Amino acid sequence: MKNFNGQVLFLDRSDINTDEIIPARYLTENSRDALRPYLLEDISLEGFNFKTDITGKSVIVTRANFGCGSSREHAPWALEVNGIHLVIAESFARIFRQNMFNCGLMAIELSREVLNGIFKDYAGTPTHVTAQIEDRKLIFQNQEKTDIVPFSIAHFDVELVRAGGWVNYADAHY
């Protein structure tokens, strides 16, 4: 199982699409590692600099419908090769969400109300998240405070994460 703890990158916008996460011009690469420098290169988000703001971050916290658009698994791969294994959002596009779990990564949904609180209390400060998957809890922490936030996740999705992805799981079962 991968590591799901670390520093948070806040992306305060809904409908961030996979073209913004990794533009199509990099889909000609035949290795995942080659995607590393281009993560979020085309995102329209004021004040965000993809060259400096991703370094050291392991978790993304964002808004609704993250990963909409193209089916490209290059989007989760670009996250993974940058050390980001967990995305927390109000909701995800179906294919992106499935791609995350298929890679053994996690896409966790929290309610708008809870996310509003997290953005209000933590965005703009150095924030650390610890994901306790067995207990279905996320621990948010900055210098000021700590919050324990419960989440729900399907048993099947946890199985994919434990197996390290869908290929391993399917190979064992079908």
Added chain:
Amino acid sequence: MGKTVAEKIFDTHRVGAPLDDVHIIRLDAVFCHEITTPIAINDLIARGKDRVFDASKIKVVIDHVSPAKDSKTALQGKILRSWARRHNIQDFFDIGRNGICHALFPEKGFVRPGYTIIMGDSHTCTHGAFGAFAAGVGTTDLEVGILKGVCAFHYPHSIKIQITGQLPAGVYAKDVILSVIGRIGVDGATHKVIEFSGPVVEAMSMESRMTLCNMAVEAGATCGICYPDMTTVRYLWKHIQHEYSSPDQALAAFSVYLPDKDAVYDAILEHDVSGLEPQATFGFKPDQVKSAKELLGTPVDQVYIGSCTNGRLEDLRIAAGILKGRKISESIRGVVSPATSSIFRQAIEEGIIQTFMDAGFCVTNPTCGACLGMSNGVMAEGEVCASTTNRNFNGRMGKGAMVHLMSPATAAYTAIAGYITPSFHKP
């Protein structure tokens, strides 16, 4: 309790008992192209599992960047080509015989009502126009599909959208789907299947139904589905005539995949198109839709007619009908890409290509190319494209460029004028 189309298809394809909300379904076809498949192939090789579950159910095309534009895209083609040969995949379509997957595979008769289909391409939902469950997936789902012939999906909740009223002249399937997405939003159907029904859909050609279903994913839908009818049967007839004694018999067989009268939907929407005007997008999301006349006069640098949304013969005929005997504006770069080789050939025979060239269009070969900013018409920063494609995302057709989505008719009028110009009822 009655069942929806997707529920009926899942019932006949389910493998084992559902795992909570997750259903593993058997696949009737796995479609592959050169952008998302090579990494799956390389991964299968690395795992020592370079096998395919059934070579006759795998259909392969090189379409996204065709011909290859550089060494990297040439390598993607090479990996796909040698894999198809190695596994004796008969239905492999290379340059000269190829076309955009979502136009080519229906044309080849690879889609049937009731089929389950996956592809590493989000616009796979297009094939639902035939009453199939067809879903875009990522490379890992594709990899498992190739190896095992199965895929996992959450329970297929459905929305029914009844398209009613009378479609005005000059208003097309593209305008209908843009107006639907504008109404329900880019995540209005996430995790759901959309059944498109009603008299307007029943009157549509298969080409128009494919345009409708193609953009279902722009509202987040897993698949867009139209009900199989005699239009479906006629489109497929040359591919299925050996399997059925008559079109009526084929229709009867396909009708098992019609929804029950008491099927349960998450929502049923009525969408009356009687007063609908030509639509166009603004901004960077496909749900940012307006009547094109509100954008009248917006300067445009390039007009692009093509793609899996609107590069079929019906689309080219409509645009050529408008362009006939006219010239596009001096300020416009016009690019048209027939979606498949046979559409291209037919367009030549009908004089459509001549019309485009006389009007001042550049005619390019079938490829996805410009739609995703890969080749054959990429835009420069600050430029504007009026496009018959399906995505207006920031940077989609070129970094820093703006895309306005619209119908082929509105695109043709725009090319002539040099700025966004809706196709009016009586041009």
